[in-house]
Amino acid sequence: MPDRSETIHQVSENAFEVIERPVSAWERFYANAALRKMVLLLVLAAIWEISARWIGKPLLFPSLSETLEAFVASAGPLSQAAAWTIVLLLKGYTLGLLLAIVLTAIANVTRIGADLLETLTSMFNPLPSIALVPIALIWFTDNENGLIFVLVHAVLWAVALNTYAGFRGVSPTLRMVGRNYGLSTVGYITRILIPGAFPSILTGLKIGWAFAWRTFIASEMVFGSSGGKGGLGRYINDQSNLNHISDVFAGLLTVILFGLAVENLIFKTVEKRTVRRWGMEA
Amino acid sequence: MNTGLNFSAPLLRVEGVTLQYQTGQRLIRAAYRVSFSVLRSDRFVILGPSGCGKSTILKAVGGYVEPIEGRILLDGTAVNSPGPDRVFVFQEFDQLLPWKTVRENIVFALMAGRRLQRGDALERAGHFLAKVNLTNFADSHPHTLSGGMKQRVAIARALAMEPRMLLMDEPFAALDALTRVRMQEELLELWEETKSTILFVTHSIPEAIRLGNRILLLSAHPGQVKAELNCPGPTESEGVARILAARIEELLFDRKVEEGGVHA
Numbered sequence: 242m243p244d245r246s247e248t249i250h251q252v253s254e255n256a257f258e259v260i261e262r263p264v265s266a267w268e269r270f271y272a273n274a275a276l277r278k279m280v281l282l283l284v285l286a287a288i289w290e291i292s293a294r295w296i297g298k299p300l301l302f303p304s305l306s307e308t309l310e311a312f313v314a315s316a317g318p319l320s321q322a323a324a325w326t327i328v329l330l331l332k333g334y335t336l337g338l339l340l341a342i343v344l345t346a347i348a349n350v351t352r353i354g355a356d357l358l359e360t361l362t363s364m365f366n367p368l369p370s371i372a373l374v375p376i377a378l379i380w381f382t383d384n385e386n387g388l389i390f391v392l393v394h395a396v397l398w399a400v401a402l403n404t405y406a407g408f409r410g411v412s413p414t415l416r417m418v419g420r421n422y423g424l425s426t427v428g429y430i431t432r433i434l435i436p437g438a439f440p441s442i443l444t445g446l447k448i449g450w451a452f453a454w455r456t457f458i459a460s461e462m463v464f465g466s467s468g469g470k471g472g473l474g475r476y477i478n479d480q481s482n483l484n485h486i487s488d489v490f491a492g493l494l495t496v497i498l499f500g501l502a503v504e505n506l507i508f509k510t511v512e513k514r515t516v517r518r519w520g521m522e523a
Numbered sequence: 524m525n526t527g528l529n530f531s532a533p534l535l536r537v538e539g540v541t542l543q544y545q546t547g548q549r550l551i552r553a554a555y556r557v558s559f560s561v562l563r564s565d566r567f568v569i570l571g572p573s574g575c576g577k578s579t580i581l582k583a584v585g586g587y588v589e590p591i592e593g594r595i596l597l598d599g600t601a602v603n604s605p606g607p608d609r610v611f612v613f614q615e616f617d618q619l620l621p622w623k624t625v626r627e628n629i630v631f632a633l634m635a636g637r638r639l640q641r642g643d644a645l646e647r648a649g650h651f652l653a654k655v656n657l658t659n660f661a662d663s664h665p666h667t668l669s670g671g672m673k674q675r676v677a678i679a680r681a682l683a684m685e686p687r688m689l690l691m692d693e694p695f696a697a698l699d700a701l702t703r704v705r706m707q708e709e710l711l712e713l714w715e716e717t718k719s720t721i722l723f724v725t726h727s728i729p730e731a732i733r734l735g736n737r738i739l740l741l742s743a744h745p746g747q748v749k750a751e752l753n754c755p756g757p758t759e760s761e762g763v764a765r766i767l768a769a770r771i772e773e774l775l776f777d778r779k780v781e782e783g784g785v786h787a
Contacts, residue, residue, distance in 0.1 A: 412617050414613050414615040414618050415617060415618070417585075417611065417613070418613075418618050418620070420587070421585070421607065421609075421610060421611050422631075422632055422635035423605075423607040423635060423638075424635050432635070433620070436620070436622045437622075515622070518664060519664055519666065520621055520664060520665070520666025520667070521621050521622070
């Protein structure tokens with residue numbers, strides 16, 4: 242047997258202090274997600290520009306610089322179309338959210354309400370909103386109301402389904418804690434159930450937004466032009482009919498920029514301030 | 524002067540309580556005609572194997588489960604719903620609200636049901652966080668804490684609410700053995716300061732002996748009272764505790780008990 246002595250050490254009281262280490266510029270850059278993505282976007286832009294010039298058919302595939310030129314030149318009509326799209330989109334999105342809240346609330350209070358929500362979502366969630374456009378064209382003489390109808394369908398089921406799943410997923414322990422506090426029913430729902438279900442609710446909002454945005458651009462093209470007003474979908478369609486390809490690309494670029502902005506500025510910020518801070522990321 | 528309260532009367536009386544719950548098609552009887560009384564400042568431990576319905580009994584005292592027979596009286600009034608006068612500490616680490624910081628978890632518990640103003644609630648939260656040595660973590664969110672720290676916050680929150688009874692459902696069962704022993708010591712220190720009435724559920728015989736001053740032994744399937752024993756408390760010698768542990772084991776495993784102790 243080897244002869245090993247026992248040792249006992251004096252443990253430092255302030256071993257908990259922060260150890261500082263200089264961070265190199267590269268490490269600081271690499272840790273910044275926004276910067277990383279910006280660089281990625283620049284690279285993609287460069288690839289676009291180079292490949293378009295190399296192909297050399299601006300009537301089929303305009304380069305980034307040509308697209309940007311068209312973008313600046315038709316800034317007026319483009320921003321008008323974008324504003325029209327956003328306003329109508331927000332109307333439809335809000336209406337869809339309100340209906341989703343009502344439906345989920347009923348589903349949470351009564352069993353028949355839950356059955357109703359489950360049945361309706363399993364019926365309508367797989368139904369593409371675009372498939373409703375022909376009916377909307379017949380039912381609504383007004384383009385705007387027809388589009389809102391299609392939008393509501395796109396938003397409602399995704400949000401209701403996720404919110405409902407979120408409520409059901411709140412852990413039994415949290416529910417018991419909430420009831421232990423002596424909260425009122427309203428307090429229990431707003432201060433325990435909704436924050437507890439928030440990760441799912443946020444997912445529902447994101448999916449609902451994505452559905453709404455796609456559906457809207459697509460159905461606008463089908464609704465065609467009646468009256469002078471129209472949105473981005475109409476703009477893209479019209480420019481395509483006129484063979485203004487760089488304007489078509491400018492319209493598509495606007496659609497992409499809006500998608501990027503909403504995802505990265507609005508939803509990412511909400512996510513960072515809520516579910517990530519709470520350690521509740523799904 | 525007669526205050527209307529008789530301090531020698533039991534705080535909690537459980538009288539002939541039978542509890543059932545339904546899982547799918549089957550009706551399961553969790554406890555059968557269980558009776559016991561808890562006095563003020565008791566550290567009353569319900570001890571039994573899994574399936575003896577001890578957690579269900581605690582939930583019934585908490586007002587989450589309704590007895591199908593018998594009654595539960597707190598200070599002479601029947602218990603029929605959950606309330607802040609009987610605060611639960613659960614085994615699960617997710618009993619803190621993840622969207623609130625440690626401090627706000629306690630403040631929210633104190634302000635819910637409009638029982639305290641924010642200023643008073645903040646002050647009391649700070650006081651109890653200091654008691655469980657978590658002042659430095661007051662502004663952290665729960666998911667950044669270790670399991671033991673989360674349970675400390677839950678205990679601080681429960682004590683800050685100043686309930687008439689603390690209902691603890693195996694709060695240390697999910698902790699590692701070293702942390703568990705420390706938490707037991709800390710709980711006893713807190714009890715020395717506050718003299719709160721504690722109803723504590725556990726399946727661990729050493730934990731029951733270390734924490735309790737009175738132990739209710741339950742048999743399993745369904746839970747029935749097997750014995751109600753006095754416990755000498757943590758200050759007594761190792762030998763006394765060992766004899767009590769052996770006695771409890773004999774009672775639980777249906778071995779013959781001999782008068783005046785155990786022959787191992």
